[in-house]
Amino acid sequence: MKKTYRNPFFKWLMAFSLLLQLAAVPTLASAHTADPMTAQVDAVLYALEQNPESIGMQSGISIYDLTKDKMLYSHNADKNYVPASNMKLFTGVTALDRLGPDYTFKTEVFVKGGINARGQVTELILKGYGDPTLTEADLEELAHDLKEKGVTTVRSRLLLDDSYFDDVRLGAGWMWDDEPYGYSAQLSALALHKNFVTLTVTPGKSGKKAEITLDPQTDTMAIDNQVKTVDGKTADVTVTRARGKNVVTVTGTIGVDASSYQEDVSIENPTLYVGNVWKRKLEEAGIKLGSSIRIQTTDKAYDEPVVTHESRPLGEIMVELNKESDNFYAEQLLKTLGAVEKRKGSAEAGAEVVADFLNEAGITTGYSQADGSGLSRYDLITTEQMVQLLRYVQEKPYSELLESTLPIAGVDGTLANRLKGTPAEKNLIAKTGSMSGVNSLSGYVTAKNGDKLAFSIITNGIYKSKYARSLQDQVAVLMASYPELDEPGDDGLPEPEAYKLSDLLDPILDAPEATGVSAGIIVKALDEKGKEATWYAHDADKLMTPASNLKLLTGATALTELGSDYRFKTELSASTPVTDDGLLKGNLYVKGYGDPSIHTEDELKAQDGVSIESIVDAIKKRGIKRINGDLILDDTYFDDQRLGLGWAWDDESYYYNALIDALSLNRGTVMISYEPGARKDKPVKVTITPNTSYVTVINEAKTVAKDEENTFTILRDRATDTIRLQGNLPLGSDADYERVPVEQPALYFGTVLKEKLEEAGIKFTNGSEVKRGELPTKVTKLKVFQSEPLADILTYMNKKSDNLYAEMLLKAVGAKANGSGTADAGIEAVQAVLKSFGWTTNFDMVDGSGLTRYDQISARHITAALEGMAAAESFDIYYDSLPIAGVDGTLKNRMKGTAAENNVHAKTGSMSGVNSLSGYVTTKGGTKLVFSILLNGYATSSKVMTSIQDEIVEALANYEE
Template identity: 50%
Template structure:
């Protein structure tokens, strides 16, 4: 299928004129000739309609179709581009598992004992359960295992219950999984010993009177998890139940209401540290089967078996049956366990990485392009990237293998079962299409098989990103699948493909058409700020595609901050007393500090912005008031903002780092500490010091200094949900001093602790019982001091030039608090949409945070361009313009485009996440014309330098353009 360019107004130039205007540099282009495949032209029409419907504008598609009998390519559209595949990635895992493990492969779980069993059946020793990655192990299986122990004569255990999950590594969550998904069953942690898919199933039933607490059932029953049921029964049939499990804990909090007339509410909740959970379920199973474990203190601890013969072995169903659950029900847990299993079987390493390596080698062996990225097995991670061609090639290959029937029978069938049970009913695709679905916010996929009218089996893959409504995505997929089921007897016509040409096409096309950018989706628009309406767009490609913007999202946050708050806006921080000092300066009461979201607030240490707002001034003002002693507590009022500390969709494995800092209306030093470290003497611990030096953080130093020729394995880790930092590994003696910015938990309490310590250093006496805790400013409290931040114009400069995520998030919540009365990211994002709508910016984008850290964010190049154009007409444009990094001069562009015409010319915002790169801003041409540009690039699977080099080339080319 020929690719349709979905773009608007055209500026046509003859090729001769174009060559006169521009002197083009030479760029490497593809030597391959891409054939235009138009066997199924009706699909052209379906794709063309995506850009014309209000429901689908921004959605971009990749399609590949093969005839598995002939090997013929029947249809392609952006088939080489890489997409986030969601659960379609499970097909990679299923195929590799069948190929490497074989369909009859079974997982095992072993039970060992130590010590002796006396004549009365008393085991004077331990019972150890060792897991080998069985994803299907259930509570019933454990009861059957307990029965087997009983049959072997064991009546009582006088030792410990130990669990061994060492068969896999201890990385529990996939790379890039989102912290706010962590409590849900579909996001369960991964361990070699697992029961009930490492989750519990809760059922909440309104079976009591209105106003009372509903009943709760938990399966499997265990004492490992603590449940706080705070829900209430109300009148009606609606339920507003909220279930939360705070990070790093096994406490589940149920809140909200459930209607008296409603049915039971059910939810699966993932648990933390799952091997110990399995041990607890095992303990209950032993007790249920009558094995006495009450006469001694039973411990559940981790261990590692190295030798011995198991007393019993439990085997799972064969792989051929397990992959039915994997694919028909799109079971994430099964996918991840299978990925680690093929890693340990083939590579002797039960890790995500080893499993992904096995799959890559499998694909290479079958000559399938491996220019893709896989970091997990389920597709939960948005760092996964594959192309439709790779998927369709895999399906074509599998169709020729001995295990082809096992593979195909595991797939959902349209209108029959699994995740396709309710789709394509009453069409020629019903009971015909066997395919794997995939769905996440912004992503929707369908890949599998369909039999055409000639009886040939077609392998197809439809990958969709930039999806705003799943119904429109599935409708498109279903329509394509129906067309394939009717091939070659479809009715209807395709659309005529016309290549659009723009004034700058001959300048920019060769850069973007390079072979090394083949898999990248680029949304780009370039326009003039000086030309009249209708002539201002000089170039565009995929300009309406909704892409992940990374830090280009800060352009929207900053623009709205200036528009709604003004460049002179200042954040404040207040200090109150709830009791007046006596004549001796003693306060028989509390100090209350109220935060309003100042992102620049800092102690005297250099871990915050230079020239920020010093909290020491609050203490100075207390001293000026003659206050010498405070008998109460340090209360923190952070009520200006909500209590969601992390952005929606932020990755769990970024939590440690300062760029992912937690948010609070009262935060100091960007909610982080600086750990400085350097080698000491060989054999001794690495030397470190903390800035600021505070009791709020505990550092456990397990590292050591090693000889200069030793490997550098030094790492800094923070325990999840706690303010405990570990220094681990070896640091060679010759290593240079370095530092790491580490995010803290509960930043408001951190801020209060810093202020408390500042007060003590200043000689203000505090009670030994004084605590830092949350509180509220109330009527009658006396304001003693107020701090004011630098103006927003300065804050914006720091935020944008340094791409500071914390500043962006604090500003977004401030917008929500000031304009909506709600200091939340969602309220702030609504302010942004309302404000930018006045620029005429299409509100179809998705904004869930202010920094662009979230991969839920979706934005088009055209929308960014509209912001840049709109801001150029505002009276404070110079503030906005000067806040941007300058090529070759400062910020994140300091080392880019140096010694070119773009140096000290381009003012633009960078944006980088794994698989994502962007550059958007302003440039002045060689003859003085002012241009704006927005470039969003998604889908690279190798080095990000490939994308920045392309952006640099475009920037330099624009700076060198002369239209005269």
């Protein structure tokens, strides 16, 4: 066994040695300064920028000397970054200020109509006020208190009141693939065990199933136990919860001598989960429940509570919030702030309270808060803002309390195992934050001279997290050692490189309205080589969120691996030959191979290719008049992962978030067309295209007067095909439509096909079903349909920036190049293509469309793909597929009347806090350039970012040497 050094002095010696090495590294901005702190931190940053595995990191750093009231160090301090759990400081400090350290959460029990002489009550109401700490033991105590109050029987209903909060169960932008886990638990005013259950897998007898238990025990969760006990001491267990359902599947193996495996699994509809456990606790307390007892939710007001439970005070709860970085506590606090201060228990109202407090602290604008915990990647803050908050808190009576809740370096919480044996141990107190691509640390440290420092370090674009932590730890040691730092050398760091277009383009990035925006930009001449080919670069290696610019890589790989003439096929087969009189005595099969363009001949048709109607015609031409079997859809060419990893749960009702399936129709959507009713108070008029029974539309929307607010919305119930129309649509509103995704695209395809066949007079036997299945090896092939060539498919994808097309292409590439219709296999092919262009793959690609914020890539990576395609045989097809400025696609209305119009061919990309533009432009002097502009961060509107892009590209188009 390799020896592990645990001597604190040895660790400090190694850290000090590293600092001495870094001190010798020439640095950037501090090239000729005499400030040791600036020189040393810049040296750390410079060293990381030379490492291919950390070069993409982008960091904001602020260090403020509270004792001397001066800024010690600032780097990108005004740029916005995703903060992860550092967001909890915004939420937690506001809670201490507005609610107070002594604030307690209550949970109340009411009875309707009182308790009769025999101790009977008709209805029992349990009402929550957002207590994030409520436990099974607390419910047990409430039940015993009721028993002591004389309650013996509940005859009719157990009512649960969670109306103190709204019914939005997840934070804005949270990712669907986080949902099964306890750290992403659903939110509710009536909550228990932080709205998750702890699932424990214990070995059984060898060869037999493992044993699974839940804590708390609940009937609301169904467990599919597929774990086998095997010989050995290791466990390989996977726990998944079906999206939108309390169905948990546990697979894998566990050794007969292994320790138990545990996983915290979140609960769908947590209020009913509380009710289920509450019912059991009442029974255990000896309170009888009627044989037909019902558990329901309510929001009615009742008289004084019979019994009340109060939580620990907020000051104590804050310890767990910060030291253990508890997401659930933070989210419940945010909604409580909204309920107490704004009389609305929503995240939005809570964020308003935080904004009011931050305004008092001097932070008036320039940030975005979407949730309370930092789990959302919509959150954007600066280190300057964080340090301003930490400074402001020092003036407050709860400052010592807040500091006592922060993790202590080398001692406890999320810092228990960090900075041991260094000057920062037991000295630095700070809130950590981490998730894929993000790492942050903000708090306080006492310097060597006794000065108290407030600091914030937020890093995004992390390819490997160890380097972000290394940055934090090295800066922590520097702060703790301050001012006893080595003096900077005479040489300093090299000056930032100047480029041919630096004087032209640098001023565009300096616009005041773009202060919070980080930019990764590169411009290269296609016909030049070496360093001279780079006409401009600004943070070109920083890993950024690209949005739809990622489609450039997906499209390039599809052309390379599949070829421009590739056509997607769709196979139609029968299990038996068709009889002479038109009878198919078996099943009809349709197998899909990822054609994204299959459509119905109506408004949903996007481009030519295979239509449902053409499939019906083919069946008729084969003489089929009656089908005695089932209609079976084979979509096994792709895997069963229907959504890209990291896609946001609250996008699921929108067309751009359609589910991915090898057999898809109308880009996986139905069209809901709507317009106001004939007069006020009439239902909104609705039509569905195609007119199918596959979806259920519940129209609760009504027409209102012309001057009333338009609150009309269309949403799909999670993991179902129920679409709800709600709100008010004023008279005079234009007729419009929304495309809404379906839950099981293959079944939608099959249902519409069956309906169209029946309309055409082709009958199915009673009881025949539309279902998914695998095509048998022995079938009668009826016809193979083919899509338009890939060149046309790619053009539609890029011009319209269609996410589904991109995801289908990625999986199709994976199937062709690597034998697996998965996103991972497709991404492997993308990386191989980029390597063939001569570039590295030190970036993160997780989907094909750029919809996920897990994607992290640099402007240099994107231009590498564009350069590679410029030398490829299929370049003309690739080039023509891109939107043209002022002409078509997503650039149709941009750069009109400029030198860029009908010149620039480029891919756009945009989502909240992200905007990108990459492609090709020809200068006035005739030089062909390739460029990539990636913008991330906070701006007052998306127009700020598009204006920067347009101004840069127009300057390139006008350039004349």
